[in-house]
Amino acid sequence: MADDALEMVRQRVLVITLVAWLPLLVLAALDGHLLNRSVAVPFLLDLEVHIRFLVAVPILIIAELVVHRRLRPITLAFLDRKIIPEDSVTRFDEAIRSAFRLRNSVAAELLLVAFVYGVGVLVIWRQYTALQTTATWYAVPGPGGLTLSLAGFWYGYVSVPIFQFLLIRWYFRLFIWTRFLWQVSRIELSLVPTHPDRVGGLGFLANTVYAFMALLVAHGAMLAAQFANRIFFAGAALTEFKAETGAMVLFLLCLVFGPLLVFAPQLAQAKRKGLSEYGALAERYVREFDTKWLRGGAPAGEALVGSGDIQSLADLANSFDVVRTMRIAPITRDAIVRLAAAVLVPIVPLALTMMSLEELLKKLFGLVF
Template sequence: MADDALDLVRQRVIVISLVAWLPLLALAALDGHLLGSQVTVPFLMDLEVHIRFLVAVPLLIIAELVVHRRLRPIARAFLDRKIIPEASVTRFDEAVRSAFRLRNSVAAELIMIALVYGVGVLVVWRQYMALQTTSTWYAIPSSGGLTLSHAGLWYAFISVPIFQFLLIRWYFRLFIWTRLLWQVSRIELSLLPTHPDRVGGLGFLSNTVYAFMTLLAAHGAMLAAQFANRIFFAGAALTEFKAETGAMVVFLLCLVFGPLLVFAPQLAQAKRTGLSEYGMLAERYVREFDTKWLRGGSPDGEPLVGSGDIQSLADLANSFDVVRTMRIAPITRDAVIRLAAAVLIPILPLALTMMSLEDLIKRLFGLVF
């Protein structure tokens, strides 16, 4: 259902989501755990499972197409902008081909499947994710651990592995993206300190992070789902999850922005070189300007008004200022704020567990205005 062209996205979203969720509905009904008081968390009241498979999983699949479309032109941008020197084009092309080979590796995906079942299900989910002290539609706590229901067996060995595989696959692809950028950063790039984007011509990389907004929104939805179950069924309060929320936001921002830091050494070197070279150029120009216009060195009869010397002096000052304010990473504050918001927005509705909708709106307007 997937190929290199990333077709059939709508079909993949529907089929994968329903394979993960629909059998749980049927089996929970068969077990008598759809609603009622037999268990503390009946299936229809389990917000975590619905959000995970009907919201987060579709977002993880859709994000694949979004990232593919947004990042595909990046390799061409390096060449079109002459950032890769002619002598290094072959090396650059090999790095791109290597990234595609790794992305399409069957062996890598088989290893991820083994990791999901060997660690993700048996260790991470059973020990840290499943509700251990509360009876649920998928498991009943006992002295020997959790006893899975019929729906719980499908949940533990089909649904959760599908979700974890999609998630790990995304982390693997972020690793491939990081590896590609690192290999490109090993090439001696042709950076321009006076480029108006103030990152030597790499400003186009600043927009690549927006491709990951859907992925971060999926993580925010997963986080909100976990919090919701613990608020409604374990008596927790939203304020108890400040540390978890902050840690997740920092982790995701580092995951997305971290790869761009590989260009910091070359950008810092370009800035130092630019400050030195343009500083020497400015020194020569202002001395000649001073000699000509203030020390009597101008030819007799040459008018000051209308002379291009003053405009050239201003242009040189602007160029030097661009070099002086050059950043050492293609990261913008706007991008950081937007991506952090993508994680936090899915959690925002849970604030209604602590205050009324009217109070929440008033506080939000107070923050904005």
């Protein structure tokens, strides 16, 4: 159902979600663990499993289409804006073909599946993610580790691997994106230091990060689901998760913005060169301006009023200021704030476990206004 055109998104969302979640509902009912208080975490009260498979999984699938549609025209912008010199277009095209080959690699996805079962399920899920001290609808802790129920076997060996595969596949796609940008950064780009975007003409790359916003929302939802289970069933408080929340936000921001840093060396070089060249030009112009208008060098009869010399001096100063304030990475503060908010928004409702809705709204309005 996943072809190169990224069609059938609705079908993929429906089928994958149902395969991951619906059998758990049926098997948990057969085990008698839907709402049965014989276990501390009944299936219907397990927020983590519902948010993971009914919210995060659909978002991860839909985000693939969003990223595909938004990044495709952005990569073409390298050519449309003449940033790739004509003698390097072949290298650029090869970088694109290489990215597509890696994205469509069956061998790479088989390795991801092997990693999911070898590490994701047997190590990460069983040892660190699953609740180890509480009887749940999917497992009961014992001296020898977790004893899985009937629903637990489907959860641990079908549902969780599906989720982990989609997640790790996204990390693999981000690796492909990073690799592509790195290959492009090895080309000697045609950067213009005086470009008004203040990143030599690469300002359009700042918009690429918004394509990954859905991915960050999915991570925020998963984080909120884990916190919710530990708050409701393990007696934890939301304030205990400050370090985990901060670490996740920092990790995701580095994951999304990090690839853009590959252009830092060329942008820094373009800035240094621009400061040198435009500094020399400004020096020459202001000396001639000084000689002409202050040292008596102006032709007889030439009026100062109406002359374009002062306007040209101001324009030159503006151009030099653009070069001086040029950034060495196409990253904006607005993008950082928005993407951090995308991670944190799903966690905000958990504040209701510590205060009333009225108090929460007052605090939020206080921050905004």
